[in-house]
Amino acid sequence: MQQRQTEQSAEQEYVDALYARLDGEVARVSADLAEAVRGSSTDPEEAFTREVRVGMLDRRARTLRAAEQHLCFGRIDHADGSSLHIGRTGLSDGDDQLLVDWRADAARPFYAATAAHPMGLRRRRHLRLEGRSVTRVSDEVLDGSEPGPEDVVGDGPLLEAISARRTGRMRDVVSTLQAEQDAIIRSAHRGVTVVEGGPGTGKTVVALHRAAYVLAGFEEARADGVLVLGPGSRFLDYIAEVLPSLGENDVAMTTADRLVADALDIGLDLADVPEAGHALRRAAGDVRLADELAETVRRYQAPDGTLTVMVDGDAITMDTHALAEARATAGGAGLPHNQARSLFKDLVVDFVSDEVQARARIMLAKLDEDIEVLTGGVNVDQAAAKDLERLGFGPDEGGAFGHAAAVAELDPGALRAELADDVALERAVEAAWPHLQAADVVLDVLDAHPELAVDGIPGDGGTWTAVHLPLLDEAEHLLNGPPARTYGHVVVDEAQELTPMQWRSVLRRCPGRSMTVVGDLAQAGPATGAASWADALGSDLAKRADVRTLTVCYRTTAEVLAAAAPLLAQIAPQQAPSRAVRNGDEPRRRAADGDLTGAVVEEVATEVAYGDLVAVVAADDAAPGLAEALSDSPAGGVRVVPVSQVRGLEFDAVVVADPEGIRHARPGGERDLYVALTRPTRRLVIVG
């Protein structure tokens, strides 16, 4: 006891020094920032340098502010007697490293050392801070030696963290990251990392901490930004605080639908775009539609036939052969349709211009012949010179007159410019290779696929829905090329939920293919049904991916996992169940006895009495009725979450209403039920 207090006061002293340093740095950075913002310069290079400096200082200021809470959470003591304190940001005093950023290599043993592989450590210490006070010190001795008098053996900060009551918002877990998670977070692999694992193994945690790590460590991620994609707005709200608490405020977070809706400037406001059913989403997610869209666009590109342009009353026609050649050249240049159209138009202008010049040459040759006939073979140069001059044709460079000079006078550059602006020519080009909008192309495909339309063709009685977004995005890409906004690193959570067409939208925005993809195929909803990562990502990317598996469940208890195990064996027999790190209550099962709503209301009341965060999970069409019944009950305010929206979320206690109803509500309902059963951190109640 005495020893513990001495250790704690020593740490308090150290932590006081850290906060003094932090305060000093905050003051210094704020002053530098204010000065940098005030400065002004007309020299563009100086202005640019200042802008970069403002950006860096601003980032540092935010990191320091975010680090204020739980600034330091650990310490490692090396066998050689040296030690390091680990925290949310690095702090130094001259050459003295007072605090090591958790992302730094030097911090790695804090997360990765074990008694079997101590990595040169003698001891790992966890510090708990409340405000600026050290309220607990707990140690693990790692060199296999007996605890000495100064060692305070830890009481499981991890267990404490995972047993804590949930608030409905995910927190960062930087102080208790586990070795298997840490290894993925700091992986140097710059390509695609796939993280799979059962429910609650920390996939989301890993994805978000990796985003923070990548931002600090990968230049391209810092330069081009990091994007985090989640399955829905409920989920995004749930994870919204994690990255800011790690000092990262600049990460874009959105859903795959919104990503595309925001990027496409086609007058589609997602608020007006209804969510569509899973069957439609699945059908519209079929990757073969990408080929159909490409084929549709190709059909617009100089279809077989001829192209005629009227020039000064003369019809000039590109025959099928010439047209096919122009199509092959323009279409084969690897350009998107609307850009290739410019090339095609250039080729048409070339053709017409050549033809006009050739005709002029023939006409003038004929004129020469006619004159020769009329003058009986007399050299007319002298005689014609005056006439030609009068007609506006000057002498050529050698001072000679003749049709060569006359043709040269037809200035090809001026002729081409005139043709390029010619309305008739533009009309002929538009007919052969029209400028297209994404919606035009998708509407053509919908014509051939009435099953993808909702209440008819959009614009003609029907509506665009979210499921059409990846099709519009694909078409936009075919027409106008890659998206303007791309990212240096993309994190995809609940990745099993993306359809193949959505993957194409995502990959398009990550040209460097630096990605962290986390998900669990056993939880795949009915819209995707991906059986492998190769199905999802495409086999090329999947082959190159670094696939990691998380095996320990940090969310729920062994008892809850056991209740879900038979279902897992059924839906993913190849997947080994995760190992839970703690035990709890047996799940409670209650028959509905003909009154499901009444039974749910009662069970919810029991759970709410514990003071826990409680949710009811029900089939989508049963959820609104239950929500209404509950809002009238004393347990009003408890969330009823439709099963289709519960992926990735967690609650202290979960009441699963009518499991058979969930199982049969939509195809793959047993996967929905598996997701529902694995949401609680403490207690599971099954009513039905």
Ligand SMILES: Nc1ncnc2c1ncn2[C@@H]1O[C@H](COP(=O)(O)OP(=O)(O)OP(=O)(O)O)[C@@H](O)[C@H]1O
């Ligand atoms: N190292 C850790 N320290 C403390 N808590 C952790 C740790 N790892 C995971 N957790 C907690 O476990 C819970 C589950 O984590 P997370 O949501 O990341 O799992 P998941 O694998 O994404 O689950 P799902 O497949 O259901 O979406 C969260 O509350 C998370 O904070």
